Amino acid sequence: MRGASAAVLGLVLLFLIGPFVVILLAGLSAGDTLVFPPQGLSLRWFAAVLESDSLWTAFVLSLWLAIGSTALALAVGIPAAYALARHRLRYGETARAVLTSPAIVPGLVVGLALLRYFVVPLDVSVLSALVLAHTALLVPYAVRVVGASLANLGVDIEEAAVTLGASRLRAFALVVMPNIRSGLLAAFILGIVTSFNQLPVSLFLTGPGVATLPVEMMVAMEYTYDPSLAALSSLLALMSVAVVFVAERTLGLSRHM
Amino acid sequence: MAEPLLSLSGLRVDFGAGRPAVDGLDLAVAPGEIVSLLGPSGCGKTTTMRVVAGLITPQAGRVWLAGRDITELPPNKRGVGLVFQSYALFPHLSVFENVAFGLRLRRQDADRIASRVGAMLEMVGLTGFETRLPRELSGGQQQRVALARAVAIAPDLLLLDEPLSNLDARLRLDMRAELARIQRESGVTMLYVTHDQAEALALSTRIAVMADGRIEQLGTPEDVYASPATAFVARFMGFETILAVRDGILASASGALGPAPAGAVNGSALAWRPGQVLLGSGAYAGRVEAASFQGESVEYLLSTAAGAVKAEAPARAPRWREGETVSFDLPLAAAARLPSV
Ligand SMILES: Nc1ncnc2c1ncn2[C@@H]1O[C@H](COP(=O)(O)OP(=O)(O)OP(=O)(O)O)[C@@H](O)[C@H]1O
Numbered sequence: 273m274r275g276a277s278a279a280v281l282g283l284v285l286l287f288l289i290g291p292f293v294v295i296l297l298a299g300l301s302a303g304d305t306l307v308f309p310p311q312g313l314s315l316r317w318f319a320a321v322l323e324s325d326s327l328w329t330a331f332v333l334s335l336w337l338a339i340g341s342t343a344l345a346l347a348v349g350i351p352a353a354y355a356l357a358r359h360r361l362r363y364g365e366t367a368r369a370v371l372t373s374p375a376i377v378p379g380l381v382v383g384l385a386l387l388r389y390f391v392v393p394l395d396v397s398v399l400s401a402l403v404l405a406h407t408a409l410l411v412p413y414a415v416r417v418v419g420a421s422l423a424n425l426g427v428d429i430e431e432a433a434v435t436l437g438a439s440r441l442r443a444f445a446l447v448v449m450p451n452i453r454s455g456l457l458a459a460f461i462l463g464i465v466t467s468f469n470q471l472p473v474s475l476f477l478t479g480p481g482v483a484t485l486p487v488e489m490m491v492a493m494e495y496t497y498d499p500s501l502a503a504l505s506s507l508l509a510l511m512s513v514a515v516v517f518v519a520e521r522t523l524g525l526s527r528h529m
Numbered sequence: 530m531a532e533p534l535l536s537l538s539g540l541r542v543d544f545g546a547g548r549p550a551v552d553g554l555d556l557a558v559a560p561g562e563i564v565s566l567l568g569p570s571g572c573g574k575t576t577t578m579r580v581v582a583g584l585i586t587p588q589a590g591r592v593w594l595a596g597r598d599i600t601e602l603p604p605n606k607r608g609v610g611l612v613f614q615s616y617a618l619f620p621h622l623s624v625f626e627n628v629a630f631g632l633r634l635r636r637q638d639a640d641r642i643a644s645r646v647g648a649m650l651e652m653v654g655l656t657g658f659e660t661r662l663p664r665e666l667s668g669g670q671q672q673r674v675a676l677a678r679a680v681a682i683a684p685d686l687l688l689l690d691e692p693l694s695n696l697d698a699r700l701r702l703d704m705r706a707e708l709a710r711i712q713r714e715s716g717v718t719m720l721y722v723t724h725d726q727a728e729a730l731a732l733s734t735r736i737a738v739m740a741d742g743r744i745e746q747l748g749t750p751e752d753v754y755a756s757p758a759t760a761f762v763a764r765f766m767g768f769e770t771i772l773a774v775r776d777g778i779l780a781s782a783s784g785a786l787g788p789a790p791a792g793a794v795n796g797s798a799l800a801w802r803p804g805q806v807l808l809g810s811g812a813y814a815g816r817v818e819a820a821s822f823q824g825e826s827v828e829y830l831l832s833t834a835a836g837a838v839k840a841e842a843p844a845r846a847p848r849w850r851e852g853e854t855v856s857f858d859l860p861l862a863a864a865a866r867l868p869s870v
């Protein structure tokens with residue numbers, strides 16, 4: 273029995289980590305084509321990726337897009353989660369269901385619809401459409417994670433702050449915010465990672481000089497056969513691991529998911 | 530009575546679940562009084578406090594503080610101190626910062642805050658705990674921090690919702706004396722919720738006994754203790770035997786006990802505490818169901834034709850054993866006279 277579960281655990285780990293190891297090794301190849309096992313080891317494709325202007329541009333765009341849309345999603349999500357948690361609203365349950373369910377419409381359709389009926393006819397910049405789409409995508413995460421933190425926090429401390437002379441808004445800032453801080457940071461990291469890896473919605477929302485990193489990578493995949501993309505993927509994976517590791521260490525991220 | 534500091538008239542709060550939590554409540558509290566709200570769980574004590582603090586807007590009725598109608602005034606403008614039944618300490622702040630919270634909102638300077646917080650913590654016996662977080666304190670210590678925090682802002686009116694419920698007997702007596710001292714020295718007016726009859730008797734200027742969202746009786750501790758106005762108050766104040774007087778007979782719903790004492794008014798009711806029931810001789814009889822030793826006294830549970838009668842006799846007096854039949858007397862002079870059972 274013990275041996276069997278250990279074997280299953282091993283298989284699952286292999287399944288999860290295996291692809292990463294394969295890609296890492298492929299990216300470390302010294303050869304000119306993407307093959308596994310690698311032909312000799314070198315860091316030349318890692319260097320090539322870091323020197324690519326178009327990839328850097330896409331990376332920076334993706335990063336700013338992730339930070340901006342997560343911040344916007346929280347700006348909308350915190351008050352929404354607060355209203356749902358603290359007030360008995362008419363249609364509150366309906367609002368909660370809509371706000372916390374992840375997008376039902378496939379991302380590709382959302383992206384295409386935004387392009388055809390929003391960006392083109394209204395002459396909106398592709399960048400604003402991207403920010404808008406990503407924000408909408410992240411609001412459910414923000415509402416859910418912040419809502420869970422609020423549910424664990426009693427109303428009485430806000431009331432205590434108010435009887436001691438704080439306005440409702442100050443009570444929120446002085447008493448509620450500090451106590452849901454780790455939930456907020458969890459929502460922030462979750463949002464950034466989700467936005468950063470998002471492909472389907474972003475796919476149609478590209479323009480001159482505006483393409484997110486996943487889109488840029490997918491396009492590159494069609495005409496490059498060298499190991500640079502494997503090297504890039506490895507870098508991104510390592511970055512994600514580092515972020516999650518730091519978050520787990522400092523906040524106990526897993527408690528909020 | 531002097532111009533009341535707090536006055537409630539016709540308060541009604543309905544949460545929309547069955548009968549209203551507060552239902553036509555009137556109360557006037559003079560400056561410097563300690564008025565206790567005493568009553569069974571769910572009778573509306575906390576709800577009344579929350580209305581006074583401004584955390585609930587009543588569906589009907591007005592709240593007056595120092596001659597001003599504050600019914601619509603937001604809670605942060607009322608300057609009323611509230612000690613929560615649940616303590617409601619700020620989990621992320623140290624004991625010091627919890628107590629300093631209201632003072633910081635009032636933008637007092639650091640020296641004044643430090644000395645005020647120091648004095649408050651000394652008052653509740655928590656000097657040296659300044660840097661602890663609430664979760665590092667026992668329930669009783671948390672309760673005392675909550676008290677210090679509410680008193681720190683020097684309110685004119687202090688609302689205390691069972692502020693001593695989580696303390697052991699010794700500490701409870703100490704804190705009760707401390708509250709009385711705070712009242713004397715600062716002149717603060719207190720509205721005090723408690724389940725504990727002895728605490729209400731010892732601390733209060735007046736006691737309001739509540740039932741079902743209304744005040745059943747309001748009076749001095751002596752009044753309420755000796756002359757309950759209704760059977761409900763009598764039962765709550767420890768009158769265990771309550772019997773109706775009908776056609777010269779003492780009776781309960783389950784049967785007649787015997788002839789009523791001479792002078793009892795037909796159609797009224799009489800009530801006795803266990804200690805007022807005289808065992809050994811008298812016009813009535815009962816069988817001892819249980820006898821329990823209480824230290825100074827023994828408590829007997831008698832079963833009679835009119836149901837259970839509780840009696841208490843000094844432990845040195847002759848004892849009766851379970852199963853024995855004992856005669857007893859219910860003296861009219863000791864009885865509380867009630868309009869009905
Ligand atoms: N927020 C609320 N929503 C619905 N009903 C409530 C609410 N708060 C109180 N009640 C109800 O109102 C009634 C009075 O409650 P309240 O808390 O005032 O009682 P209490 O006298 O303080 O009791 P306890 O001694 O147990 O603290 C109860 O029946 C309670 O269930």
Ligand SMILES: [Mg+2]
Pocket residue numbers: 574575576614690
């Ligand atoms: Mg209560």
